[in-house]
Amino acid sequence: MKPPGCLIVRSTNLLLADPTHAAHGQIAICEGTIAADPTGCGHRPRVLDTASDLVGPGLVDLHLHGARGHDFTESDPAAWHHILAAHLRAGTTTALATLASTSAAATAAALATATDLLTAERAPTLAGVHLEGPCLAADQRGAHDPAHLRTPGQLLAELTPLPPFLQMVTLAPELPGADMLISYLVDHGVRVSVGHSQATPAQLQTARNRGATHLAHLWSGQSALTRPGVHRIPGLLEASLASDEFTAELIADGHHLPAELLTIALRCLGPDRLCLVSDATAGMGLRSGHTFHTGAATGRVHDGYATTTTANSLCGSVVALSSTLPRMRALTGASVGDVLTMATATPAKVLGRYPRIGTLLPGARANLTVWNAELTLASVVLDGRLVRNDADCPHGEH
Numbered sequence: 001m002k003p004p005g006c007l008i009v010r011s012t013n014l015l016l017a018d019p020t021h022a023a024h025g026q027i028a029i030c031e032g033t034i035a036a037d038p039t040g041c042g043h044r045p046r047v048l049d050t051a052s053d054l055v056g057p058g059l060v061d062l063h064l065h066g067a068r069g070h071d072f073t074e075s076d077p078a079a080w081h082h083i084l085a086a087h088l089r090a091g092t093t094t095a096l097a098t099l100a101s102t103s104a105a106a107t108a109a110a111l112a113t114a115t116d117l118l119t120a121e122r123a124p125t126l127a128g129v130h131l132e133g134p135c136l137a138a139d140q141r142g143a144h145d146p147a148h149l150r151t152p153g154q155l156l157a158e159l160t161p162l163p164p165f166l167q168m169v170t171l172a173p174e175l176p177g178a179d180m181l182i183s184y185l186v187d188h189g190v191r192v193s194v195g196h197s198q199a200t201p202a203q204l205q206t207a208r209n210r211g212a213t214h215l216a217h218l219w220s221g222q223s224a225l226t227r228p229g230v231h232r233i234p235g236l237l238e239a240s241l242a243s244d245e246f247t248a249e250l251i252a253d254g255h256h257l258p259a260e261l262l263t264i265a266l267r268c269l270g271p272d273r274l275c276l277v278s279d280a281t282a283g284m285g286l287r288s289g290h291t292f293h294t295g296a297a298t299g300r301v302h303d304g305y306a307t308t309t310t311a312n313s314l315c316g317s318v319v320a321l322s323s324t325l326p327r328m329r330a331l332t333g334a335s336v337g338d339v340l341t342m343a344t345a346t347p348a349k350v351l352g353r354y355p356r357i358g359t360l361l362p363g364a365r366a367n368l369t370v371w372n373a374e375l376t377l378a379s380v381v382l383d384g385r386l387v388r389n390d391a392d393c394p395h396g397e398h
Helices: 077-089 104-119 152-158 178-187 201-210 236-242 259-269 321-332 336-343 345-350
Strands: 007-010 026-030 033-035 046-049 054-057 059-064 092-100 126-132 166-171 191-194 247-250 274-276 291-294 297-301 306-308 368-371 377-382 385-387
Touching (some): 059 077, 059 126, 059 321, 059 336, 077 092, 077 104, 092 104, 104 152, 152 166, 166 178, 178 191, 178 201, 201 236, 236 259, 247 259, 247 345, 274 321, 274 336, 274 345, 336 345
Parallel strands (some): 007 046, 126 166
Antiparallel strands (some): 026 033, 297 306, 368 377, 377 385
16 A cells, blocks of 8 residues: 655745745645644654745646657556656646547547546546547548548537536537537536637627637637638637637647747636647657657657658647646746646646645645756646656556
């Protein structure tokens, strides 16, 4: 039996929503949970002294497909463990496994794998499943394989009854039958994300009225301003930036968006509605020139990014979420606190799991990240245990 996850983390730089909870510059962890009383643990906790390094919550990634040559559309649990371990070592303590468009059979098999892992509590960083597709606009599909795009009616049939642990679905709300699918998902507690879409502002508002609350990666797979005559017609992008209600994702890997667009998104939505995501694929951890699969599509790794094999579209990213934080800070001038909020508290709220995750307040899961002055990841703590290598990436109890 493993000892309880009990730890005292000391630092002069704790990222807390309420500084009054920082008792003498330390956080107390007892049995995997952040405790209010640093002296109340009777298990002889270990001490992690981080000196002046910044201590923040574990990262929450709503949109990641894979790592190390493996994709979440594989049904082999070992592949899922490889992916989750790679992202955990990079600071992601809560991961929403994202399935790109593939066959109905492959999607069902992957959903069954998630159910097995979560029911048996063998994947403590796994928060559930996010279907990115297959109900996407053909003209905005990006790297998704067009042969595996399906209608909302087809997907509704596939998801009836609703698979356990499905947390989010990204879809194009302008497709015929999308209204019924959105209502079904929302009524069953699944978050609906609008993405890879040609939706007009009116269609986006209709989706919002049906219960859609989130927007997939801004600027990627979104229709934009047109001027067919003398008048300008806003696209999904402009409607997204003008929205007062939606939360949205941003990929700050240094290749998807330049500094100007990152800055615009931050100014329009702010850190409390903007989520940094990795959109990491199986190409993460592979050398330049290697190919990989994401859903039914094939990508190729380049120097720091990936494209489809035809090189006509980016194909997700090849970096972990932690790598995007210093880029976002450098390119926009955002504060360290705001950058970390976009990768912790805000996505945790999108998932409906704040303050259990995404914070260092008492009662939260003891998932922590430690950063140096350059916002480079130094250490990761999962449920009160320090993660040093893959052997510390648990496949067992929650």
